[in-house]
Amino acid sequence: MNNKTGIFFLILVFLAIFLPFASNLPDGLETVVENFGDKEQNNFWNGLMADYLIESINNPIISTFISGTIGTFTVLIAALILGRTIQPDKSK
Amino acid sequence: MHIPDGLIITNEPLSILGAIGMWILSFVFLYWSWKKTKITYSRSLTSLLGISSAFIFAAQMINFPVIFGTSGHLVGGTFLAILLGPYAAILGMTIVLIMQAVIFADGGILAFGANVFTMAIIGGLSFFLIKLLMRNSSNKRRLASSVFISSWLSVVLGALVAGLIISPAFPGGILTTVPAMLIYHAIIGIGEGAITAILVSSIQKIQPTVMGGINLLKENSI
Numbered sequence: 339m340n341n342k343t344g345i346f347f348l349i350l351v352f353l354a355i356f357l358p359f360a361s362n363l364p365d366g367l368e369t370v371v372e373n374f375g376d377k378e379q380n381n382f383w384n385g386l387m388a389d390y391l392i393e394s395i396n397n398p399i400i401s402t403f404i405s406g407t408i409g410t411f412t413v414l415i416a417a418l419i420l421g422r423t424i425q426p427d428k429s430k
Numbered sequence: 431m432h433i434p435d436g437l438i439i440t441n442e443p444l445s446i447l448g449a450i451g452m453w454i455l456s457f458v459f460l461y462w463s464w465k466k467t468k469i470t471y472s473r474s475l476t477s478l479l480g481i482s483s484a485f486i487f488a489a490q491m492i493n494f495p496v497i498f499g500t501s502g503h504l505v506g507g508t509f510l511a512i513l514l515g516p517y518a519a520i521l522g523m524t525i526v527l528i529m530q531a532v533i534f535a536d537g538g539i540l541a542f543g544a545n546v547f548t549m550a551i552i553g554g555l556s557f558f559l560i561k562l563l564m565r566n567s568s569n570k571r572r573l574a575s576s577v578f579i580s581s582w583l584s585v586v587l588g589a590l591v592a593g594l595i596i597s598p599a600f601p602g603g604i605l606t607t608v609p610a611m612l613i614y615h616a617i618i619g620i621g622e623g624a625i626t627a628i629l630v631s632s633i634q635k636i637q638p639t640v641m642g643g644i645n646l647l648k649e650n651s652i
Contacts, residue, residue, distance in 0.1 A: 345481050353488045361493040361501035366614035367431050367592060369500040374606045375599060379436020385535025390491060406491050409529055410484045417483035417525045421476030424467050424521070 346414060353406050358399050431505065431585075431592055431615070432530065432545055435538030442598035446540070452595065453543030459551045460524060466517040470646070475518050478640065482513045483522040487529065494621055502618030505588070507553010508581035509626045512560070513633075515646040520554035544595045548588035556584035561647050570634060573644075574627045582616075582623035589615030 364372055371379075387405040395401035438449045467475075486506035493501040506526075510519035527545050530536040537545045563576035593611035597604040633640055 342477055342481060346484065349481075349485050349488045352485075353491065356492045360491065361495040363493070363495055363499055363501035365431065365493060365501050365503065366589065366611065366618050367433065367596075369498070369614055370593075370596075370607060370610045371437070374602055374610060375437070375596075376601075379434060380439045381435045381535065381538065382439070383435065383531075383535060383539050385531075386533050388535045390534050390536070402491070405534070406488060409491075409533060410488045412533065413487040413526055413529050414480050414484035416529065417522055418476055418480035420521060420525060421474065421479040424464065424518075425474060 342414070342418075346410070349410055350407055353410070354403060357403055357406065431548060431588055432527075432537030433541040433548075433592055433596060434535075435540045437596040437599040438538060438540045438544075440599045445595075445598040448595050448598070449540045449544060451543075452541075452547050456543040456546040456551060459520065460546070463517040463520040463554070467521060470515060470517060471642075475514060475642070478642065479514060479518055479522050482510055483525050486510060486523065487526045490526070490530070496614075496617050496621065498614070498617075500614055500618075502615075502621050504625050505549050505553055505581075505585055505622055506626075507549055508556045508560070508577060508584050508622075509629055511554050511557035512577065512626075512630050512641055512643040515643040516554045516557035519557065519643070520550050523550035523553055526550075541595075544592065548592045548595075552588045552591070553584050556580040557643065557646075559583065564647055566648055570631065573634070574631050577630050578623035578627040581626040582619040585615050585619035585622045586612060589619075 390405045391398065391401045392405055395404065438445050486509070489504045489506060491503070493503045495501050507519060507523050510522050513519070514522060524546050527537060527542065527550060531539060531542055531545070559580040560576045563579065564572060589611040590608060593608035594604065597607040600607050630641070
């Protein structure tokens with residue numbers, strides 16, 4: 339597991355292969371909301387890239403892929419920092 | 431299963447109270463996981479925590495269609511637990527949820543505590559069900575079926591809690607949301623179970639040393 343960069347790119351390859359086939363249907367909770375709930379919802383925070391899309395890119399797959407790449411990278415960095423912070427107890 | 435703030439900000443004060451309660455409960459579990467991670471692991475988890483959390487983020491973007499015009503995606507809590515053990519899995523999954531909420535508005539900020547509980551905490555704790563079902567066995571088929579059952583149950587239990595949390599926002603209340611969430615997620619959970627079992631079996635064949643969580647399955651002190 340030393341080659342983090344290599345595995346990161348493998349994850350992006352995985353994303354590129356599967357994203358075009360990803361379903362646009364609502365997920366389980368969204369289906370429950372659509373069928374039984376109030377569709378008008380007040381969200382006070384709409385994120386930086388809502389719905390995994392970048393506004394200036396029209397192609398939805400490319401837009402989602404780029405936002406997915408950014409997300410994967412930020413999770414990687416944040417989790418690496420977390421891992422460094424929780425160094426195991428030396429005494430064990 | 432990411433609860434948006436729209437289902438928390440309602441005219442019912444119970445929604446907000448529930449969301450605050452879930453924040454507090456999740457915070458307690460996160461603190462516990464942090465402490466346990468520090469004492470449970472004898473080696474650094476940094477690389478595996480980073481890579482596996484990043485993979486779960488990417489995998490959660492791939493929705494697969496299920497019946498009744500709905501879709502599901504891997505949650506990945508059980509998968510992370512097999513790789514990292516329960517405590518680090520809870521923390522890794524929380525990182526994924528933070529990024530989803532803050533950058534992509536996938537899951538709300540007020541609802542964040544509930545989302546951490548339903549996906550990160552229940553997912554991570556599903557490790558103990560695998561441990562119970564394995565009973566010190568090393569049989570690969572038994573592991574695959576234990577992983578399948580535990581990941582399925584983690585999705586269904588998460589859906590149950592989510593159904594309770596969102597119920598004040600629905601005219602039909604709990605009697606609508608809980609059965610509906612359970613039915614959809616009992617089906618979505620089959621996908622979760624199958625994908626997790628396949629991933630775990632594949633990694634066990636290709637690179638078994640990666641799965642640190644499996645070693646923890648046999649430790650009584652955990």
